[in-house]
Amino acid sequence: MKESYVFNYGENWTLHKKIASNALRTFPKAETKSSTWSCLLEKHVIEEVSELACLLLYIYEIILQHDKDHIQDITDALISACHNKYAVAKITILNDDEIISTVSDLVGAGFEIISTCIYWSFLYLIYYPEIQVKIQEEINGNTGMKSPRFEDRKILPYTEAFINEIFRHTSFLPFTIPHCTTADTTLNGCFIPRKTCTFINMYQVNHEETIWDNPNLLRPERFLNENRELNKNLIEKIFIFGMGIQKCLREKVARNEVFVFITTVLQQLALKKCPVVKLDLTPTYGLVMKPKPYQL
Numbered sequence: 001m002k003e004s005y006v007f008n009y010g011e012n013w014t015l016h017k018k019i020a021s022n023a024l025r026t027f028p029k030a031e032t033k034s035s036t037w038s039c040l041l042e043k044h045v046i047e048e049v050s051e052l053a054c055l056l057l058y059i060y061e062i063i064l065q066h067d068k069d070h071i072q073d074i075t076d077a078l079i080s081a082c083h084n085k086y087a088v089a090k091i092t093i094l095n096d097d098e099i100i101s102t103v104s105d106l107v108g109a110g111f112e113i114i115s116t117c118i119y120w121s122f123l124y125l126i127y128y129p130e131i132q133v134k135i136q137e138e139i140n141g142n143t144g145m146k147s148p149r150f151e152d153r154k155i156l157p158y159t160e161a162f163i164n165e166i167f168r169h170t171s172f173l174p175f176t177i178p179h180c181t182t183a184d185t186t187l188n189g190c191f192i193p194r195k196t197c198t199f200i201n202m203y204q205v206n207h208e209e210t211i212w213d214n215p216n217l218l219r220p221e222r223f224l225n226e227n228r229e230l231n232k233n234l235i236e237k238i239f240i241f242g243m244g245i246q247k248c249l250r251e252k253v254a255r256n257e258v259f260v261f262i263t264t265v266l267q268q269l270a271l272k273k274c275p276v277v278k279l280d281l282t283p284t285y286g287l288v289m290k291p292k293p294y295q296l
């Protein structure tokens with residue numbers, strides 16, 4: 001891939017790289033308040049490794065306790081799928097170690113993105129309290145105090161529209177993960193040689209003026225028609241789960257999770273911003289764009 005990169009990144013890039021490199025040099029040496037750690041880097045690495053070790057041990061325990069007649073989670077489902085395949089075709093698809101890696105990949109792929117999406121949603125809900133009220137009215141009028149279920153997505157169109165508008169407006173995953181062209185390719189007249197690292201700019205698509213009326217405005221109503229029905233064609237134009245064969249493996253799970261999380265919280269609580277604090281919607285830039293820390 002290396003030979004296909006263009007190295008003329010310009011002054012901004014050089015400055016950016018210098019700042020990042022300085023931060024990486026000074027951060028590891030920074031001292032912690034507690035004497036348990038020799039420096040900040042040691043603290044972070046040990047904490048992260050402990051968390052990872054706990055997760056791997058947990059998955060390992062599930063494998064040991066697996067009961068094929070009692071599927072309780074994704075690890076169980078994966079083991080069962082492998083055992084079934086073995087029983088039918090005598091092919092081992094994944095061994096225990098590979099099952100552990102697959103589960104931790106799935107958790108890794110989903111965990112941070114969902115929490116980022118929830119952080120953004122809460123920030124927008126306190127920034128636009130009138131939208132929050134509309135969602136609460138919709139929940140109260142349709143599900144009451146019954147705890148929200150995935151199937152309620154069909155009866156809460158405004159809430160669904162809000163979640164879609166969060167995906168579009170924040171575009172917190174601005175690019176797909178990098179892919180590499182396997183052959184010389186021409187796309188819209190642009191030649192892309194084989195072995196070029198490519199990203200798709202999803203943020204741009206989600207803010208394209210020829211598709212979206214006033215793209216910078218947060219307006220869940222854009223997805224609803226006069227009968228308050230969702231415009232599925234427009235929703236399909238939101239670009240946040242990637243495309244093609246490497247599209248997100250769990251779009252439906254993600255949509256269900258975010259929906260139940262938001263509706264469960266808003267059914268019971270009114271979220272408010274701290275009176276003196278000014279909210280800032282600009283993201284911190286990165287592969288996943290996160291909101292700046294805020295209080296509610």
Ligand code: HEM
Nearest residue numbers: 106109110113176177240241242243246247248249250254
């Ligand atoms: C709002 C939440 C989520 C968003 C916006 C999202 C978005 C994405 C994107 C953009 C990709 C890369 C597609 C590409 O490179 O072309 C991806 C890949 C993937 N996602 Fe998600 N994702 C979300 C939640 C989840 C969850 C909850 C899971 C699992 C439980 C998950 C599992 C995966 C996996 C396994 C891949 C890799 C697929 C492959 O390489 O073939 N995602 N996701």
